[in-house]
Amino acid sequence: MKQAPKTSRRDFIRKSSVLAGALAVSPAILSAACLQPGKKLGIALVGLGGYAGxxxxxxLQQTKNCYLAGIVTGTPSKATEWAAKYNIPQKNIYNYQTFDSIADNPDIDIIYVVLPVSMHKEYTIRAARAGKHVICEKPMALNAADCREMIAACKKANRLLSIGYRLHFEPHTQEVMRLGQKQILGKVTEIATGNGFKYTGDPNAWRLKKALAGGGGLMDMGIYAIQGARYTLGQEPLAVRATQEKTRPELFSEVDETVFWELKFPGGQKVTGKSSYNNNWGFLRAKADKGSFELEPAYGYDGLDGKVNGKPMNIPNINQQAAQMDDFATCVRLGKQSRVPGEEGEKDMKVIDAIYRSLDSGKWENIG
Structure with a gap:
């Protein structure tokens, strides 16, 4: 077999960025993107919880292409606190009753939905109808069917939709993509990955309510491990089989605690994953024909570290969220698709939907 040409990390990242923007979007988006040169685009955060704050x-204090222009909150004290801390004018502060009037505010170009999962669909659709481009935090929605509604609404409104997959802009993760997809060490034959933490927070938090969160550790943490397998191989899984355990059923009465799964990929690789609200995991390990590579920590906000054939990657960490939001602002300005569009979020939710079906059936479940 003819060997593929070697691809450097720099070349892979550059080409990936070009390909991600290669899909042309509608003339309406291109027209909307004709913005004042050098102007930072305004982002409004919807939901001022722990991740937003x-x-x-x-x-957004470090971004070069966008800035924190507005907020949407149902808590008046937060509105006052954030306005003072980030110098947000009163006209750019909304609550959930006045949200739709954001359509009339030219300061707001992008809305970032950072709400409980059950609210993602509603506010993504309302933001698009208000004429704003949208970033929706992961997981995209309660299920893949809701994802498709969100994608359709944004397309109908000629607005761009991106999902908050910050790791696609993170250099350790980009190196894993290069090593796996370009088969730098030969074909990847095995992947093991897991993500989780021991939950010690509020027992009444929305994350533990099925109606609000859609699920537990799988939806919140497992989605990273699913992503890790997908972006390492550059392939979509065909089927999944899953099991689960609960050691604290009184706390996780409505949602999953710890889930284990095996994925079937077209290339025949052995791929296992796990998620948890009761274990501190955060790794991705891949074996290939000519070596191995790994990340641990693999999915955190900072401090990622990796090895290739046992040797350190020696790659610096960056502000992942700043890189993610700056990239989307560039996409809006240029009228090109995000490298993590709504379709990317839908793909993960198809896998998660199938995992939950497998937990019920005890069998392999097709994905799709």
Whole structure:
């Protein structure tokens, strides 16, 4: 077999970025993207919980192409606190009753939906109808069917939709993509990956309510491990078989605690994954014909580290959220598709839907 030409990390990242934007979008988006040169695009955060306050808002102080222009919150005290902390004008502060009037605000170009999962579909669709481009946090929705509705609504409104997959902009992860997809060490034959943490938070939190979260550790943490297998191989899984355990059923009465799965890929690789709200995991390990590579930590906000054939990758960490949001702002300005569009979120939810079916049936379930 003719060997594929070697691809450097720099070349892979550059080409991936070009290909991600190769799909042309509608003239309406191109027209909307004719913005004042050098103008930062305004982002409004919808939902001011821990991720918005701890990660996104600080990242927006470092972004080059966008800035924190507005907020949407149902808590007046948060509105006051954020306005003072981030110098947000009163006209750019909304609650959930006044949200739709954001359509009339030219300061807001992009809406970032950072709400409980059950609200993602509603506010993504309402944001698109208001004429705003949308970033929706992961997991995209409660199920794949809801994802398709969100994608259709954004297309109908000629607005771009991106999912908050920050790791696609992170250099360790991009190196894993290069090593796996370009078969730098030969064909990948095996992947083992897991993500989770021991939940010690509020027992009444929305994340533990099935109606609000859609599920537990699988939806919140397992989605990273599913992504890890998919982007390492550059393939879509065909079927899945899953099992679960609960050691704290009183806390996880409505949602899954720990889930284990095996995925079938077209290339025949052995791929196993696991997620948990009761174990501190965060790794991705891949074996190939001519070696191995791994990340551990693999999915955190910072401190990622990796090895190739046992030797350190020696890649610096970056502000992942800043890179993610800056990239989407560039996509909006240029009128090109995000490298993590709604379709990417739908693919993960197809896998998660199949995992939950397998937990019920005890059998292999087809994905799709």
């Amino acid at each position: 701890g990660q996104l808002a600080p990242a």
